[in-house]
Amino acid sequence: MVPYYVWVAHLQWKSRVLLDKFHRWVVSWFQSDGSSARRGACMRCGACCKIIYQCPFYTEQADGTGFCRIYHVRPRPCQLFPRNPRDLLSVPMCSYWFDDGGRP
Ligand code: SF4
Known part of the structure; x- marks a missing residue:
C-alpha cells in the first residue's frame, strides 16, 4: 500500500505541472519569443x-x-517550448538548456 504522503506529493506535482502548462499555453499567445537564451x-x-x-x-x-x-x-506554445528554465521543470529530460538560468 502506498503511503498517503506519496499520493499527496504526487498530486502536488501534477497540480503544479498542470498549472505550468495552462500558464504556458496562455502566455505563449501574447508574448514575443522569450527563448533567445535557449540553447x-x-x-x-x-x-x-x-x-x-x-x-x-x-x-x-x-x-x-x-x-x-x-x-x-x-500551435505557438509548442513552437516556443521551452521558453524559460521553469518550463524545463515539467520535462527534466529535455535536451535544451538556458544561458541565463541554467537548468532550474
Ligand atoms: S527534447 Fe524532448 S522535451 Fe525537449 S523540446 Fe524536444 S521533444 Fe520536447
Missing part, C-alpha cells in the same frame, strides 16, 4: 508532447523518436 536542440523525445496527457498529433516512429503530425502548423 541546444530537440532530441525528439516527445516528453513535452505528453505533459499531463499525450497530444493526439504526437506519434512515434519505428526508431522510437517522436513525430508531430502537424509540425509545420503546430
Whole structure:
C-alpha cells in the first residue's frame, strides 16, 4: 500500500505541472519569443508532447523518436517550448538548456 504522503506529493506535482502548462499555453499567445537564451536542440523525445496527457498529433516512429503530425502548423506554445528554465521543470529530460538560468 502506498503511503498517503506519496499520493499527496504526487498530486502536488501534477497540480503544479498542470498549472505550468495552462500558464504556458496562455502566455505563449501574447508574448514575443522569450527563448533567445535557449540553447541546444530537440532530441525528439516527445516528453513535452505528453505533459499531463499525450497530444493526439504526437506519434512515434519505428526508431522510437517522436513525430508531430502537424509540425509545420503546430500551435505557438509548442513552437516556443521551452521558453524559460521553469518550463524545463515539467520535462527534466529535455535536451535544451538556458544561458541565463541554467537548468532550474
Ligand atoms: S522535451 Fe525537449 S527534447 Fe524532448 S521533444 Fe520536447 S523540446 Fe524536444
